Amino acid sequence: MLKDITLGQYFPGDTIIHKLDPRTKLILVIVFIVALFLAVDWISYAFMFVVTALCVKVSTIKLKSILKGLKPLIFIIVFTGILNLFYTQGGTVLFDWWIFTISTAGIKRAFLMIVRIMLLITGTFLLTYTTSPIALTDGLEMLLNPLKKIKVPVHEMSMIMSMALRFIPTLIEETDKIMSAQKARGADFSTGKITERAKALLPLLVPLFVSSFRRADELAVAMESRCYHGGEGRTRMNALHMARRDYLAFLAGAIVLGGMIAMNIYGI
Amino acid sequence: MAIIRTENLHFTYQGEENETLHGVNLEIEEGSFVAILGHNGSGKSTLAKLFNGILLPNEGRVLVNGIDTTHEDKLLDVRRTVGLVFQNPDNQIVANVVEDDVAFAPENLGVEPDEIRRRVDSALKTVGMYEYRQHAPHLLSGGQKQRVAIAGVLAMQPRCIVLDEPTAMLDPVGRREVISTVTRLCREEGITVVLITHHMSECIGADRLVVMSEGRIVADGTPREVFAQVELLRSEGLSVPVTTELIYELNQDGWVLPLDALTVDECADAVAAALK
Amino acid sequence: MDAVIRVENLTHTYSVGTPFEKTAIHNINVNFYPGELVAVIGHTGSGKSTFMQHMNGLLAPTSGHVYCDGEDIFATKEATRDVRFKVGLVFQYPEYQLFEETVYKDIAFGPKNMKLSADEIDERVREAAGFVGLSEELFERSPLELSGGQKRRIAIAGVIAMRPKVLILDEPTAGLDPGGCEGIIKNILDYRERTGSTVLLVTHSMDDAARIADRLVVFHEGSIAMDGTPDAVFSHPTELTAMGLDVPQAAAIAQALRERGVSLPQSIYTLEQLKAALVPLRKGEN
Incomplete structure (x- = not known):
């Protein structure tokens, strides 16, 4: 059943990583990505691996969940590996046939690239695993706030995001209901040619659209009734505020980034 | 002073020929519990949206606490004075977490964070949903969602709450939860309650019952007075409580029973007395 | 008479093998006969909706069988598909x-x-x-x-x-005003009268159930708690109340009258019955 799909990637928890301000986490993920791309050789990669492993350990997210998240991306990871394997020249040639040449340099580079992608994915997953979608949206809104000056509708965009998150379960439930109702009238969603199947979706999509518009209409009236008038003059019950741990996290981020720049310069 | 007052209120929906409301004059006393009854299409839901300036009259006016709802600068004052709760609980909950939803209105009003927290906690306690403050709304029952919606309106600290068929989509358990909650709001917190419904049984506890039909008020009085007009209610496509109906039927048969016995006990007392 | 639907040891568990595992209905045995109008009653979460969706093959049982006209509706894919046309299911708020x-x-x-x-x-x-x-x-x-x-x-x-040989309606009057409810109920009675089909009506309204059903099936916590004529079911008001269900208003008034010393027969649950029982009492005294 559609209802069984778990929504979002958020694993609630009580660790320091969970408690960090979402803005801190968003910025640190960017720092992390930059640092990762500064890595050149064994030592710097090993350093980043240790940093990532430490964060995962502190967050108490299970290794299994991270591996599960990597699974759908396995193709990209393998593809990058193969590409690097064959396109990197240098070192001793181990294998040579037609246009395919594998060298020791190729193996090393393929391995490091795979590590880089896996660390990159793990780092960003850590953000979504430890931050609720709403906190993420709030954090993004506040980080992007300066863009309001150049007329970017930051508040509206974040409102749309959080509304969408709010209505996903409702719409899934609704889809389930309409599907059952049409099946009860003999509709068949699972067999037939592609064109037939696409046509069979019409009885599902039309009512879903109609009801979504109705919902949107009612929701707008309900929001207005509760004094919604855009982002102006709005306050927040749980206003985001930076705590001591956030500053400590920034400090740690700066040290990692500094270290990586130094290693990059020395090429290790 | 009346908290809501309508004067010769006319309303027509845009693009429609027929007028929905034809001259409604109504005063809602502060602190009272008023039920508005009518069949579908009688104009009762339109009236609710005119009470807080979501819709504006074509003719006549609506005064909320003395403020004309067409007064654009005072619109937020009107809406925080008269809170609206709607039929479908799913379509009025805006947030992913119960307490965030209740905080929505005070956030819009620019209330200070500490004060919002205080109001949210108190509103959730009033409707008995405080233990659920961290829950996701889509996992609650219909009655619970509707109580969250009521808390969301309470957090504006309104003087009047208008509920537009709040129980139409609920099962009997949810219905009882909602009705007992709004009754308590009126009796204990002194908030004016306007309950729009087509369930007779929900009107019995009201101070006053207004019956609407085809955009007009056709009866107005205490529930006892109104339900006694059995023929009128039937001709309006409304039913009467079984208690009233029994007494009416027996009177048709030559009994002489008071038509204003509403509860099961009152009805049984009256019938038993006639048999003694 | 042969049952049009026969349900044997029907159990349905949602999300088997996950932390959300929940048995919605448990070991249900019940038959429905041609031409019956059965009211299916139970509060939200009692399992009645899950049960109904097995009758036309929308949900497959975790264990047990459903037979329609003697054929196991889950025996083959074709049978499961054909039963949709034999057992018509009208969902709640079908207008959507x-x-x-x-x-x-x-x-x-x-x-x-x-x-x-x-x-x-x-x-x-x-x-x-x-x-x-x-x-x-x-x-x-x-x-x-x-x-x-x-x-x-x-x-x-x-x-x-x-x-369909069997028509199932899940709360067909939900959200309608009294006039609308009356119209739909009349349509359903009329349909049953003219076609002789079996009708299963899921409802929260005890007054409707009392008025129109030949038989009541009461669901409680995933099992059938009561099954019988309105007479039989409404003679257990205490049990119904304990399950969070109402008794028909007329039955409640009759009970209140008995407590006040008026002697009334046990089987009163509609307004007509109550009136019919009261009228001679007064005439007798005069």
């Missing part, structure tokens, strides 16, 4: 499932899926519209521009048009 451009096409959706001839479909659409009191003038209108009550009639007609 309409999708065709015209009323006619929407009612014809079921019969068309049955691969019937155009003439046969036409006959069935007209017949079904007649049962729910839809005038043929509406046939070419878009269902979306009609009133809520009319939409619901269209949706019910869409199921009736399949000429």
Whole structure:
């Protein structure tokens, strides 16, 4: 059943990583990505691996969940590996046939690239695993706030995001209901040619659209009734505020980034 | 002073020929519990949206606490004075977490964070949903969602709450939860309650019952007075409580029973007395 | 008489093998007979909706069997598909499932899926519209521009048009005003009268159940707690109240009168019965 799909990637928890301000986490993920791309050789990669492993350990997210998240991306990871394997020249040639040449340099580079992608994915997953979608949206809104000056509708965009998150379960439930109702009238969603199947979706999509518009209409009236008038003059019950741990996290981020720049310069 | 007052209120929906409301004059006393009854299409839901300036009259006016709802600068004052709760609980909950939803209105009003927290906690306690403050709304029952919606309106600290068929989509358990909650709001917190419904049984506890039909008020009085007009209610496509109906039927048969016995006990007392 | 639907040891567990595992119905045995009007009662979460969706094969049992006309409806894929047409299921708020451009096409959706001839479909659409009191003038209108009550009639007609042997309606009057409820109930009674079909009516309204059903089946916590005539079921008011269910208003008044020393027979649960029992009492005293 559609209802069984778990929504979002958020694993609630009580660790320091969970408690960090979402803005801190968003910025640190960017720092992390930059640092990762500064890595050149064994030592710097090993350093980043240790940093990532430490964060995962502190967050108490299970290794299994991270591996599960990597699974759908396995193709990209393998593809990058193969590409690097064959396109990197240098070192001793181990294998040579037609246009395919594998060298020791190729193996090393393929391995490091795979590590880089896996660390990159793990780092960003850590953000979504430890931050609720709403906190993420709030954090993004506040980080992007300066863009309001150049007329970017930051508040509206974040409102749309959080509304969408709010209505996903409702719409899934609704889809389930309409599907059952049409099946009860003999509709068949699972067999037939592609064109037939696409046509069979019409009885599902039309009512879903109609009801979504109705919902949107009612929701707008309900929001207005509760004094919604855009982002102006709005306050927040749980206003985001930076705590001591956030500053400590920034400090740690700066040290990692500094270290990586130094290693990059020395090429290790 | 009346908290809501309508004067010769006319309303027509845009693009429609027929007028929905034809001259409604109504005063809602502060602190009272008023039920508005009518069949579908009688104009009762339109009236609710005119009470807080979501819709504006074509003719006549609506005064909320003395403020004309067409007064654009005072619109937020009107809406925080008269809170609206709607039929479908799913379509009025805006947030992913119960307490965030209740905080929505005070956030819009620019209330200070500490004060919002205080109001949210108190509103959730009033409707008995405080233990659920961290829950996701889509996992609650219909009655619970509707109580969250009521808390969301309470957090504006309104003087009047208008509920537009709040129980139409609920099962009997949810219905009882909602009705007992709004009754308590009126009796204990002194908030004016306007309950729009087509369930007779929900009107019995009201101070006053207004019956609407085809955009007009056709009866107005205490529930006892109104339900006694059995023929009128039937001709309006409304039913009467079984208690009233029994007494009416027996009177048709030559009994002489008071038509204003509403509860099961009152009805049984009256019938038993006639048999003694 | 042979049962049209026979349910044997039916159990359904949701999300087997996950932390959300939940048994919705447990070991249900029940038969439904031709021409019966059965009210299925139970509060939200009692398992009645899960049960209903097994009757036409939308949900497959975790264990147990459902037989329609003696055939196991889960024996083959074809059987599961065919039973949709034999057992018509009208969901709650069915007006939200309409999708065709015209009323006619929407009612014809079921019969068309049955691969019937155009003439046969036409006959069935007209017949079904007649049962729910839809005038043929509406046939070419878009269902979306009609009133809520009319939409619901269209949706019910869409199921009736399949000429099911068993018609199941999940709270067909939910959200309607008293006039609308009365109209739908009348349509259903009329349909049963004229076709002799079995009708299962899921309802929260004890007064409706008392008034129209031949038999009541009460669900509680995933099992059938009571099954019998209205007489039999409503003579257990204490048990019903304990399950969070109401008793019909007329039964409540009758009980209050008995407590006040008025001698009334046990089997009173409709207004007509109560009136009929009271009238002679007064005449007798005069």
